[in-house]
Amino acid sequence: MTTALTILESAHAIARAAFESTDDETAAIALATRQSGGGRLGLFIDRFELVPSDGYRERSPGNFSLEPRYVAEAALRAAAAGRTLVVAHTHPGALHPSGFSPVDDRMNRALMPSLLRTLEPPVGAVVYAHGNWRGSLWSEGGREQPIDVVRIAGRRLVLQPRRDRADDRAAFERQIRAFGSATQSVLAALRVGIIGLGGTGSIGAAWLARLGVKDFVLVDADRIEVSNLSRVEGSTPADAREGMLKVVVAERTIRAIRPDADVVALARDARECDVLQALTSCDVLLACTDSHSSRAALNQLPFQYGIPLIDVATLLRGSEGAVTGAFADVRLVHPGGACLRCQRAIDAETAAFEAMGNDERAVHRRFGYGPDVNQPDPSVLPLNGLGVSLAVLRLFDLVEPWLTWPDRITLEARNLQLVEQDVRPQGDCDICGPDVAPLRGDSYPLICRRPVTA
Amino acid sequence: MTLEEFDVEHQERSGGHGGDTGEKIVIFFGRERFTVTQERMTGAELRRLFNVPADDNLFKAEGPKVEGDPIKDTDVVDLEEGMHFLSVPKDIRGGAAGVQLHPRQQEEVDELAERYGDVELVPEGADNLLILSVPAPTWTVNPLQSLVRIPSQYPDQRPDTIFIAADAKPADGRPIPRLMTPAQPVQLAGRRWNQISWHFSGNYSPSRHNLVDFVNSVQIYLSSVNP
Numbered sequence: 001m002t003t004a005l006t007i008l009e010s011a012h013a014i015a016r017a018a019f020e021s022t023d024d025e026t027a028a029i030a031l032a033t034r035q036s037g038g039g040r041l042g043l044f045i046d047r048f049e050l051v052p053s054d055g056y057r058e059r060s061p062g063n064f065s066l067e068p069r070y071v072a073e074a075a076l077r078a079a080a081a082g083r084t085l086v087v088a089h090t091h092p093g094a095l096h097p098s099g100f101s102p103v104d105d106r107m108n109r110a111l112m113p114s115l116l117r118t119l120e121p122p123v124g125a126v127v128y129a130h131g132n133w134r135g136s137l138w139s140e141g142g143r144e145q146p147i148d149v150v151r152i153a154g155r156r157l158v159l160q161p162r163r164d165r166a167d168d169r170a171a172f173e174r175q176i177r178a179f180g181s182a183t184q185s186v187l188a189a190l191r192v193g194i195i196g197l198g199g200t201g202s203i204g205a206a207w208l209a210r211l212g213v214k215d216f217v218l219v220d221a222d223r224i225e226v227s228n229l230s231r232v233e234g235s236t237p238a239d240a241r242e243g244m245l246k247v248v249v250a251e252r253t254i255r256a257i258r259p260d261a262d263v264v265a266l267a268r269d270a271r272e273c274d275v276l277q278a279l280t281s282c283d284v285l286l287a288c289t290d291s292h293s294s295r296a297a298l299n300q301l302p303f304q305y306g307i308p309l310i311d312v313a314t315l316l317r318g319s320e321g322a323v324t325g326a327f328a329d330v331r332l333v334h335p336g337g338a339c340l341r342c343q344r345a346i347d348a349e350t351a352a353f354e355a356m357g358n359d360e361r362a363v364h365r366r367f368g369y370g371p372d373v374n375q376p377d378p379s380v381l382p383l384n385g386l387g388v389s390l391a392v393l394r395l396f397d398l399v400e401p402w403l404t405w406p407d408r409i410t411l412e413a414r415n416l417q418l419v420e421q422d423v424r425p426q427g428d429c430d431i432c433g434p435d436v437a438p439l440r441g442d443s444y445p446l447i448c449r450r451p452v453t454a
Numbered sequence: 455m456t457l458e459e460f461d462v463e464h465q466e467r468s469g470g471h472g473g474d475t476g477e478k479i480v481i482f483f484g485r486e487r488f489t490v491t492q493e494r495m496t497g498a499e500l501r502r503l504f505n506v507p508a509d510d511n512l513f514k515a516e517g518p519k520v521e522g523d524p525i526k527d528t529d530v531v532d533l534e535e536g537m538h539f540l541s542v543p544k545d546i547r548g549g550a551a552g553v554q555l556h557p558r559q560q561e562e563v564d565e566l567a568e569r570y571g572d573v574e575l576v577p578e579g580a581d582n583l584l585i586l587s588v589p590a591p592t593w594t595v596n597p598l599q600s601l602v603r604i605p606s607q608y609p610d611q612r613p614d615t616i617f618i619a620a621d622a623k624p625a626d627g628r629p630i631p632r633l634m635t636p637a638q639p640v641q642l643a644g645r646r647w648n649q650i651s652w653h654f655s656g657n658y659s660p661s662r663h664n665l666v667d668f669v670n671s672v673q674i675y676l677s678s679v680n681p
Contacts, residue, residue: 025549057644063549063577065644068511069520072542077518079485089548096550103549103577110543114510118484118540129550 002148002281003137004035004042005086005126006306008335008439009154015048019090019128025064026090027051029074031083032124033441035305037274038217038264038281040191041137041145043086043124044306044439049074062096063103064089071111075118082443084119087111091129099134100127112138126150132160149189151283153306153335153439157398159283161189165214172212183400184212190399191215191262193282193307195270195298197246198222199231199384200312200391201288205250206233207392208286209257216254217264217282219275220246231381271297271355273448284398285309286391290377292351297448299340302333303432304440308398309333311345312391316378326380326413328387331423332394335439337407338423339432355449386411481537490533498527500539510541545644547576555582559608562665570669576643580606583643586669590676595622600672601647602665609660613668616675617647624679631678650675 007015011030019026028048035042055070071087078085089104091097100108108125115123116138126135126147133150152158166188169176176184192213194201197220205216224232224239224246232246234253247265254261268275271294279285279298285307287298301307310332317325331343340346353361390411397403408421425432478489483504495503497512506512511524514531515538524544525531555563555575559582566586567573574585582604590598599619605611620639623630632651639646652675654663 027548058547060549063547065548066546068524068542068544068546069513071546072511072513072515072520072540073518075540075542076515076520080518091550093550101548101550103547106574107543107546107548110507110509111546114507114540114542117486120485 001145002040003145004040004149004151004281005045005124005133005135005137005147006035006042006151006153006439007045007133008047008306009152009156009158010336011045011047012152012158015050015088015128016131018050019092023061023092024059025061025092026059027056027064027066028088029071030086030088031074031078031081032086033083033439033443034120034122035280035441037277037442038279040281041122041139042281042305042441043084043122043137044441045086046437046439048088061093075115079119084121084123085115086124086126086135088126088128088135091127096129098127098129098132100125100136108136108138108144112144113142116140116142134160134162149283151306153308155334155336156401157186157284157308159186159189159399161185163189165189166212175211179396179400179402183396186399187212188214190283191217191281193217193219193279193285194250194288195219195279195285195294196288196290197232197250198228198288198290199379199381200314200388201286202231202233202235202246202250202253203385203388204286204288204312204391206253206257207388208395209254209261211392212258214258214260215262216251217266217278218247218250219266219268219270219279220250221267221269222246224249227376231379231384269449270294271449273446273450276301276446276448280305280307282307284395286395287311291354292345292347293354295340296346296351297446299333299346299431300446302337303335303339303436303438304444304446306335306439308335309340310391310394310398311340311343312387313345314379314383314387316380316383318378323414326383328383328390328411328413330387330390330394330409332398332407334398334407337432338425339429342426342429342432343408343421343423383413386413479533479535479537481533481535481539483539483541492533494530494532496527497525497529497531500525500531501527504539504541506541507543509543509545511544512539512541514538515540545576547644549577555604556608559604559665563604565666566669574643578603578642582606584665584669585643588669588672588676590622592625592679593622593676594625595619598622598676599645600669601642602669602672604665608665609663612654612658612660612663613665614653616650616652616672617642618650618676620646620648622648626679628679632675 028050030045030048032043032045055067057065057067075085112123121139122137124137126133135147136144138144148162150160164185166184172184190213194205223243224235226240229235235249239249245267247267251263251265287309302309313329315327406420408423410419481488513520570586576583584602584604587597588600590596601617634649634651639648
């Protein structure tokens, strides 16, 4: 099981400013939420509480000591809120260690088992030094697990992996020249969830593998059909004959490019609860689904789990040789930004129809209600490629900002016009609105479907 | 294990200060539930019941606050249904500076650890505090936590005076010999200590004397209290 700590960008910024304003060691606590899906144990921090002056017994440039009463009350507050506790402190000196010192280790060995008797696991401790976070989580029984990756979640995605998996830099030398070695390390550490492995998602999977991504969660319940062969990367006539699962084809493509990749292939519906839970372990999501109800399910993850989501959609309008419109639409959804609903990417009526069984849908259609969701839309590979290009460039921008794009851009291909769309959260939105607490993690239920067995 | 068995197990461990009414009272330590039949228990009894580490403070919780001071072993707590307790270490100390010892200091501390078991090193200012447990059969607390300050320039600076845990006294009730802090124990490493006038005899020499000899001599001091 891997471990992760996600810190909301605003919490990180406030803490960093306070931490870097003094030569003394500074301690803070956070009442954190949890995440345990997809083989990852995670904690989420939406704000730090700096230890007040009366919470310290001692404080100096090299040491700090906390009042037991303060820590005990922090634990009680966390328990009352259904949260857990992360104890953070700084190593402010230039020569100070980036991880725990021997004194920190001793503190943690005594403190964490005590906290675990009051709080549901895990509990955590982190050190902020030299601009980076390092730390550990403690599970039931007091078992310490170093945090594999720290994510700063917001408009950009800052990833601080414990180990550098970018072991083959020569292969990426050209892109490193532009984006830098650190970006390559982040790409190698990213766990990317791709939802929909059809005409856009399959290209996205192949490209990301080529760019150095090594960890994928793939979700698509569909199988390859003959009509997919013109667009699905890596698919063969044999796949269509055998009705091969799209996730299996995508996994095969990824492994052909990057044999050491970690791939979880889920031939499942993205709306189902355990599939969404598995996706909560990802660092970034590429939504390549044409389903409105799937988008609605995924729409929760950027806000509840701090996972940026890049939604790719293409639209080709035309009939029998008369193309009237071609669009590639790429939306970025991130904590602090507008959700897919506020970006008008989810049509509630279509989502409702998608969720119906075939019989119920047929009845509705007989009475003239609802869109024909079973009728496939026109689609063509190069337009899908345009959409994926924009989405992958956007992913680079998340890691190392270089674009000036707004959160939603639409490329109108027929006249080669780029339409920048200003999107912002609606005041009353229950996903991204100002009244919604960020990074609620597992403490708040996801809207999802129970798995339905045939 | 069923909940009932769990309760019985805890109850059997409890002992009890008194006021046994036979009526069951459910109390909580953190996430754990305990059933007791005593209306009152001492801090020591509660510690045993909850299995609280000796280095932790035991607190009574009232909502998201702790109530009063840490519960002392001798305090008597009137138990009420649903009462909550928790513990955290008495000394919650971290820091980048850590404890970095000169090789000679480290060698001697290692030798002491081999003899006395776990030793604790706590930085304090430029010095380091060495805390270890020394056998003390004629004292009220045995083994007895003792503290020696390792001066930052040891061995050029000599170790001098010792500290013993403030709750320890000679078992025969006589006063603590050579006590330097009769009015008020001192606070070091988050704990309270009595300072004892105890020194190297004769002229201290960095080449002839060392920390191990000084700490070993603590036993001489402690055994000066005869039953």
